Amino acid sequence: MTTFVLVPGGWRGGWYFSGLADRLRTAGHRALAITPTGVGDRAHLNAADVNLDTHIDDVLAVLATEEVSDAVVVGHSYGGMVITGAADRAPSGVVRRLVYCDAYVPEDGQSCWDLTSDAYRSVFLDGAAADGYTVQPRPGSDPRVTAHPLASFLQRIRLDGAGLREVTTRDYVYLSGWDGTPFTAVRDRLSHDPAWRVHTLHSGHDVCRDAxxxxxxxxxxxxxx
Structure with a gap:
């Protein structure tokens, strides 16, 4: 039995993975869906000081309290920032495999702001215009999405590589069925890296709905x- 730890993208809580978590359990595995501080059912905790480190600590806390080891940690979209930091800081033997689904794959010193497109930078800034620290979801979004902490998009990740060196398998899932994706260059780069398994699904960015x-x-x- 494998433990899957599921980290959603921006504006989404653990609810995003509820159907997937059920399917993983039906297949005989353990599934833990993370709700980062400040979103979903934890939206009441949103504040100006909630940042990327906060969300990394959220994952590390679950790994510790659930006594997780040898895990597969999955990140969607912004969640790629979070799982990278969590894997790097996790104790030895906790994270075995990382799966990035249409997600950012940062190196030391990079932020989601650095890695995304101009269009999404505008989304971040325009969405935070009301109070300066919470990025409102775009109109027409799933009614369950909530405002997202701006600082988590802006903070640069700090990695020393210790935990990441213990990860034995890395998958990148590229979703090709939507316009304006900022992830094509990531797919192209990782396709030439033998350390990665790269997959393409003809799906919109909402993989849990489309594929x-x-x-x-x-x-x-x-x-x-």
Whole structure:
């Protein structure tokens, strides 16, 4: 049995992965869906000082309290920033595999702001115009999404590489079915890196809505119940 730790992208809580978590459990695995501080059912904790480090600490706290080891940690979109930091800071033996789904893959000193497109930088700034620290979701979004802490998009990640060196398997899932994706260059770069397994799904950015079965198949590659 594998423990899957699921980290959502911006504006979304653990609810985003509820269906996927159920499917993983049906397949004989353990699934823990993270709700980062300040979003979802923890939206009441949003504040100007909630940042990327806060969200990394959220994941590390779950790993510790749930006594997780040998885990597969999955990040969607902004969640790629979070899982990178969590894997790097986790104790030895806790994280075995990382799966980035249409996600940012930062190096030391990079932020989501640095890695995203001009269009998404505008989304961040325009969305935070009301109070300066919470990025409101775009009109027409899923009604469950909530404002997201601006500082988490702006803070640069700090990595020393210790925990990341223990990760034995890295997957990148590129979702090709939407316009304006900032992830094409990431897919192209990692496709030439033998340390990565790169997959392409013809899906919009909302993979749990558009390609849930195909995404599940990728997660289960090599994982025995």
């Amino acid at each position: 849930p079965r195909e995404f599940l198949e990728i997660l289960l590659l090599g994982e025995e119940p």
